[in-house]
Amino acid sequence: MMEKALTLSGVITPVSVFLTSDPLSKVASCMVEEEQIAVPVISPSGKYAGILSFVEIISSRLHPHTKLKSLIVKVPPLSADCTLDDAIKTLLKTGVPAVACVSSDRKPLGIITPYTILDYAFNGDSKVLSREVMLKLLAPLFTDDPVDKARKFMAKRTVEYLPVLSKKKVEGVIGIWDIIALMYTIPFKKSKRGEIGGELESLLSSPIGKYPLHKLPLEKADSQISLREIRNGVIVVSRDETWPIGIITPITFFKKFIAALEEERLPVIIEGMDRLTVFERSLIMKKATEIAKRVNKRGRLLELSLVIKAREKPGVKLLYESTASIKLDRGVHSGHSINWDPVTSAHTALKEAYYSFTKFKARRREVKISRARSRKK
Structure with missing residues (x-):
């Protein structure tokens, strides 16, 4: 790392x-x-x-x-x-x-x-769930679809590869370099209106299955994928090893795993991550954001804070102490954990704070139900 x-x-x-x-x-x-x-x-x-x-x-x-x-x-x-x-x-x-x-x-x-x-920035041996970092494909490409359909989707979603199906199975993937080669590495003629026509139009309207596709193994949505596998190219995610439901590439991983964290507008404050790697920080931020979203749906979240402290001793591995706090308009819920692994320490503290919050909400619900029953009597 x-x-x-x-x-x-x-x-x-x-x-x-x-x-x-x-x-x-x-x-x-x-x-x-x-x-x-x-x-x-x-x-x-x-x-x-x-x-x-x-x-x-x-x-x-x-x-x-x-x-x-x-x-x-x-x-x-x-x-x-x-x-x-x-x-x-x-x-x-x-x-x-x-x-x-x-x-x-x-x-x-x-x-x-x-x-x-x-x-x-990452440890190549670290793993993530396929469904968490894949780009979902609602309408996959088929071998008889025109090349132009793949071009438009790749440009719109900024993705390097797309899986292509026949009537029975995934035949392979088509990449951006295949599209670029078809569009710009052969001579074309210009029409009177300044548009490109003729051979280019013919190539883009031709079926994808006419061209060689890259063969790849399929992975299930609940598979653990190493970051090294993602870096090496493209992974097609399937539901039943025949129908693709998503695709993972370095760009989709970046957009799904990291960008989603940065886009959140929740009041999440995390201190003490200076010594951690980008991957460790991403995992901790992801869990904190996930819990903040859950809390915010069930109450008025003012702030979710997490403080991570590294305890140093000569000749001894670093020990990480984490303290999580969920501040609401009514009450504060805390969690604490110590572990050799910073991610485990942070996640445990966050889970404890969230557990305290859920118990509080359950008690409030029981009180409301009890009062409602009393009024009916």
Whole structure:
């Protein structure tokens, strides 16, 4: 596991850099060959101008000669001395799948993506439930669906892969690089109205099953998936090993597991996580947010606080002491725990505080029922 304060200088993913005057076809060929989800783009003077990801490339049917200047997203870059936490916050705030890292003179050094976060911020052996981090698929693709349907879904949901079904089973997955290769690595003709037609239109309207699909094993929704498996590509989640209900990729993991925590507006305050890894902090924050949501549905939550203290002794493993407190408009409920594992310590303290709250609500309910019965008599 890596610490949250790890600087970007040691974790940057080096990628090819392109000029704003370069044609889209040049970038497309490189992204397909290197399987990159984004690239930094520079001005004629060599300074960072913006980022170009697969989302911009497949969102519209563009001419291969389109200049990058009109496509880039001007996301503020990060410096090499920024931390992984800074990168995570930027990715969440902007919604883009990659952020550029630049030198002091604003020359791109590389990019940070959800793949980078999985590589350096987490322990690859740690596991999560499939259903908690998957992107739900309400209407899966079939082999006779047009390629254009996959393109639109990938662009809208920012996902790198999608499973494809025949009438009997999952045949495999189609990836963004397959779509980009079809759209921009062969010559096309331009119509009088400036639209792309002819061969491109024919390719996008052709059935997905016409092209080679990537074969993958299926996982059940209650399976424990290691983060290393997620980092290595794509996982299709199925209900009965035949019908896909979701898909897990590094980007969907990032959006589901981390972004959901940041988006919560509940009064949750956690102290003492400075020494913990990003993964440990995420697990603790997830549990605290989950309990805060439950409490808020049943009462007026003013604040849920959690304080984690590390006890240090020479030559002895760190011991973590956690104290949780649920403050309502009427009463306070607390929990306390000590454990060698910070996540276990925090979770136990939170559960104790929540148990105290549920007992309080149960007693209040019994009193109300008793009073109602007395009035009827």
